[in-house]
Every structure is written in C-alpha cells, then in structure tokens.
Amino acid sequence: MSILVDKSSRVVVQGVTGKEGSFHTRSMREYGTHVVAGVSPGKGGTSFEGIPVFNSLASAVANTGADTSIIFVPPAFAADSIYEAIEDQLKVTVCVTDGIPIQEMMLIKQKLKESNTVLIGSNCPGLITPGEAKLGIMPSHIFKKGPIGVASRSGSLSYEVVFGLTERGIGQSTVVGVGGDGVKGTNFTDLLPMFEADPETEVIVLIGEIGGADEEQAAQYIKSKITKPVVSYIIGASAPSGKKMGHAGTIITHGKGTYQSKIHALQEAGVHLARTPLEVAEIVEEISKGKQLKSQAN
Amino acid sequence: MNLYEYQVKQLFKDIGIKTPAGQLAKTEDDAINAYQLVGPEVMLKSQVLTGGRGKAGGIKAAAAEEEVLAVFKQLTGLTIKGLPVKQVWVEEKLQIEQEFYVGITISPDEQLPVLIVSSKGGMDVEEVAREFPEAMAQCVIDMKYPLHDYTVREVLSQLNFRHTIAKRFVPLIQRLYDIYLQYHAILLEVNPLVLTVDGELVAADGRLAIDDNALNKYSTVKKLAVETAQDTVEQRMKKYGIDYVELDGNVGIISVGAGETMATMDLISRQGGKPACFLDFSAGVNPETIALALKTVSLRPEVKSILINIFGGLTRIDKVAEGIVYAIKKIGDIKQPLTIRLEGTNAELGREVIQQHGLESCLTLQEAVYQSVKRGEI
Secondary structure, X not given: OOOOOXXXXXXXXXXXXXXXXHHHHHHHHHHOOOEEEEEOOOOOOOEEOOEEEEOOHHHHHHHHOOOEEEEOOOHHHHHHHHHHHHHOOOOEEEEOOOOOOHHHHHHHHHHHHOOOOEEEEOOOOEEEEOOOEEEEOOXXXXXXXXXXXXXXXXXXXXXHHHHHHHHOOOOEEEEEEOOOOOOOOOOHHHHHHHXXXXXXXXXXXXXXXXXXXXXXXXXXXXXXXXXXXXXXXEEOOOOOOOOOOOOHHHXXXXXXXXXXXXXHHHHHOOOEEEOOHHHHHHHHHHHHHOOOOOOOOO | OEOOXXXXXXXXXXXXXXXXXXXXXXXXXXXXHHHHHHOOOEEEEEOOOOOOOOOOOOEEEEOOHHHHHHHHHHHHOOEEOOEEOOOEEEEXXXXXXXXXXXXXXXXXXXXXXXXXEEOOOOOOHHHHHHHOHHHEEEEEOOOOOOXXXXXXXXXXXXXXXXXXXXXXXXXXXXXXXXXXXXOOEEEEEEEEEEEEOOOOEEEOOOEEEEOHHHOOOXXXXXXXXXXXXXXXXXXXXXXXXXXXXXXXXXXXXXXXXXXXXXHHHHHHHHOOOOEOEXXXXXXXXXXXXXXXXXXXXXXXXXXXXXXXXXXXOOOOHHHHHHHHHHHHHHHOOOOOOEEEEEEEOOHHHHHHHHHHOOOOOEOOXXXXXXXXXXXXXX
C-alpha cells in the first residue's frame, strides 16, 4: 500500500516530447513507472521511445486506459492541461510547471472541488512511492521503501530530509511534494487522511514553511483526526515579512502565516517539531525505536 | 511586481474611481507647475516601491510655492528602505470627513479572493485587525461569478455604514474588483479611501501588487511591467534564473532550491550569524551562474563570510564542484572566507574535485553552518 500512485498506476505524460517531458519520462520509466501514453498536440500518431503519443488527453485515455497524468507543459499552457486532466477524470494529475498565474490556480481550485481528480502542484517536484512508481523530477536514488509518509512544500528540502532518513536506513511509503505556490491543488490537509488510512505509513512528516495557512490547517486536522505520530519541520524563521523567498507561497501578508503561528499551532496539536533537516530523521528514528519521544520546542 | 502610486491612480481614473487631482514631478519646475495646477494646499508624496513612506518622512504637506520647493528638495534627498526617491507625486489636499480602507487580496484559508473593508482607514490594516476588530469586515469572492451588489452590501452592513455611503461604495468596490482581475493582482488596496466633506469618495492612495507569473502572459500587465522596470541587482539576477533577495546580515548564502536556501538562512541565524542574502539558483546551475552568484555576493562589503550549500538532486555535484572551481578562478580574488558543503548525486566525486583544487568542503550541513558563522565573526 501507499497513497496516490503505485505499480498499477497507468501514467500518461502531458507534454511528453518537450525537453523536460522527454528527459523525465525516461527517468520515470527507468524507475519502473508504468508510462502508457504521451500527449503532444500535433504529434498524435507518432511514438516517443515506444510510448504512443496522442493529440489529446481524451484520446490517450480512451486508447490506453491511462488513469494518472503528469504535466510538463510551459506555464502559458499548463493551466489548460490541468483542466484537460480534470475533464478527462484522471484519478491523479501532477503538474510540475512553475509559473502558473495565481488567479488561474484559484479558478482551477474551484473546478477541482466539483471533480474527483487529485491535483498535485503546480510548481512541485511530484510524488514517489519508492520501489513502485515515480511521478516527477525527484532524484530516484535517495529514496527507499519504508513506513514514513512525507509531504513537503519544498522540493529541495524534501530531498535533504529524505536523504537523512534513507542514510539511517529508514524508508518512505510515499513522498509528496505539494509545491511552493500560494494556491495549489493539494494541501497538507488533503494528504493527512490518506496517510492516516494507509496501513504502510507509520509516521507522517510534514515539511512546511512561512506563508499561507497550510500548517495551521494541518494542525487543526491532526489534533482531531490523526492517530499516527507526526513530525514537522518549518522553515522561514529568519525570513523578513513582506518579501518573497523564492516560493510564491512564502510571503507573509497581513500578519498571517508567520513562523510563530505555525509552530504554535503544530505544538498545540502534539506534533514533534524538528529544528534542522537532520533532526527530522533523528526524531523519526526515535519514534520508530519506540523510545521516549523527543519533542523539540522552538 | 508592485506599481507606483501614481500608476495605480491612473488605473483608478481610467475606470471611473475618483482620485485627487495631481501631477508627477521629477524636477523642481515640475513641482511648481503641479502646485500651480492643484494648489493652494498640496500633498507631496515620494514615489518609491515600498510601504511605510509616511513613517519614513516621505509624505509631506505644503501650502506655498517656496514650501513646495523646500519639501520637494527634502523628499528627493531621501532614501526610503534602500530606495532613492527620484519622483514625487504632487496632489490636492483633501478635506477629509472620514477615512476608510478597502483591499482585495487572497485568502490563504479559502484560496479565493477576499474583500476587506474597514471603517478605520489611514492606518496599518494589521493594527486595525488587532485593535479594532469590529471596524473590519470581509468576504470571500466566488470567482466564477461577478461580484454581486448584495455581496458588497452584506459586507458593508456589518460595519453599520449609512445607506447613502454604502450606495456609493458598491460600484467603487466592483470597479476595484475589475482592476484586481484584469491586472492579475495579488493585492489591491485603497488606504485611505476618503469621504470628503463634500460627500465624495476619493481614492487618496493606491497599492497594486501584480502576480509576477502573469507578466509574460497578459498584454495589459506586460505594458505596465515595462513602465515600472527597475534596474536592481535582484531584477538583473532574475534574468539569469537566480532568485536573489538582499538582506542586512554578514553571511552570504548561495544554495539551490528555495526551501534549502531558506533552511540554510534559518540555521545561520540560529547559530548566531545573520544572512546577507537569499540566493537560489535552482533554475540552472552552471559555471557561469555560479560565477555570477559568487561575484555578486562577494562584492558586497557587508559580507564577511560566504557559504555555498548545495544538495544535488538532479544536479550532479561533480559538475557543481567543477563550476565552483571555474568561478573562483574567473573572479580571481575573493576576499571572504568560503565554506562549501556538497551533498547528493555524485557528492563524493564533487568533494574530490574541490579537494584537488586546494579547497576544503564540510561533510555535514551543521558543520558548514558553524564554520561559516565563525569565519564571519573575524
């Protein structure tokens, strides 16, 4: 078990013939991801390294039974690709593209509420169920199969944390990079119930950052509904307010989404707080050993 | 991207929102002309892309030509939050009955636009929210539909607005929402929105932050971007795919990935150092971008120590290491001590490259942070 994707996921790559699309399609396939089709308007009828290419997602789905997609489409057209994935009722779609305007994402978010499609991203590294399937651009070799579910707003930092876990021999069930934008398809609160229900996941790790309300909402949810131990690492304590630190979602506005408010909410919810990426692995290790838990107050 | 106040006021005027009569002054002659046109009592407002101008002494009143000249000189000699004042907006002074606040931004909870109205304008919204919560009302806007009259009326009713005032607020707020949508705003504020003694609603200030992601896609916004373009280091770096934010510390940070960079900043601060910048070149690590990053950071006199912290995921660390060696050779003389931490794909190869060139690298992030802070103290 795992969440969102596994060996049986039938994956279609939207934008398969582009530079990013082709590079990562190869890498995903090498990892074992079952890529059944590609979409590239105008290139229908051709194939990419043995993968049939279609002009539209609808025909790719009809011909191959694809149920999951990943989008490698430039920012100007990526929103359109997301709508297409929702329209064609894919179970999961991952949008890697960075730079979709936030007002477009707000509209997409409203559309998602009326559908059963789960959108991961945009502006995200994707998700991976180690040993089964990778949908994204993560470096495969740092992951290892195991009992830790990870959700992160930062790609680079999730690699750092996962690397720390894997080095200690602790594997992951599914690692999801939700993305660094202010408005995105999936938030922590969407993933928490999935990790809670997944028998393979024993500990949940949330890597958050300043800006937005994801962590505060997650804390609320954890408090009332999550029985598994949760470890969290929040970055941005030293970031000045009003400035954007790389991610569009990191800007602190109107006093909301501060480091302190997130830490406070998570502490209240009984989440174990780490102060460094390495400490995440240390705390998880202690939890897995069943020793006395070390909750770090910041 | 933020717009200047005078640009926002032009957008207001174009759509039928009343603004005080005014003119932009770049020279003393401009200032006098503007005064003759909109006097006898005027406000002179520094045009810089930052908040808190009033508190920094960047907004002043004047009531005679000599006074206008003196204030103009004073303002153009100011630097507000690092930004030199090069132009001043001169406008008629309003006779104020009451000040309001109207803003449209994005609700992190609902992930939709949110309209905020306050009967206490002219001050910090955060302050109002804290001290006078009853003076604020808000509602989330369903983007699929127009902003209905009744939705706005409902918000205003929470503030007990007189019917006659409420009636004027409704079309004004709808026009603001049009601007918000058309210009892909992240934040649109009128503060203060003034009710004059003559009973007019006038936008005495305007703030518009446009979504950077919309700049390349929508022609309306693109045009404004050209007019507003500023030649800052931050913007120049952006052209090379480098996210760069200058901070006021002593340890320069060079990293890959926004999360990793921010985490490094936090660890530096926790160790007692102060980050001198946020520098993330995730859009493409190559020898030239490393050289540009290193040079930019090393040229700042405040920077006493530089930390390069790179966790390579897709990025091959041996290539990064070669890039670092190239960058150091190219720049020649870097005065600050350099601390390097390389981890991830091909990290061992990369660390070998570093060592072969007489440089050292740290094995852990903790050690690198400790070293870079210590070196910055000397």
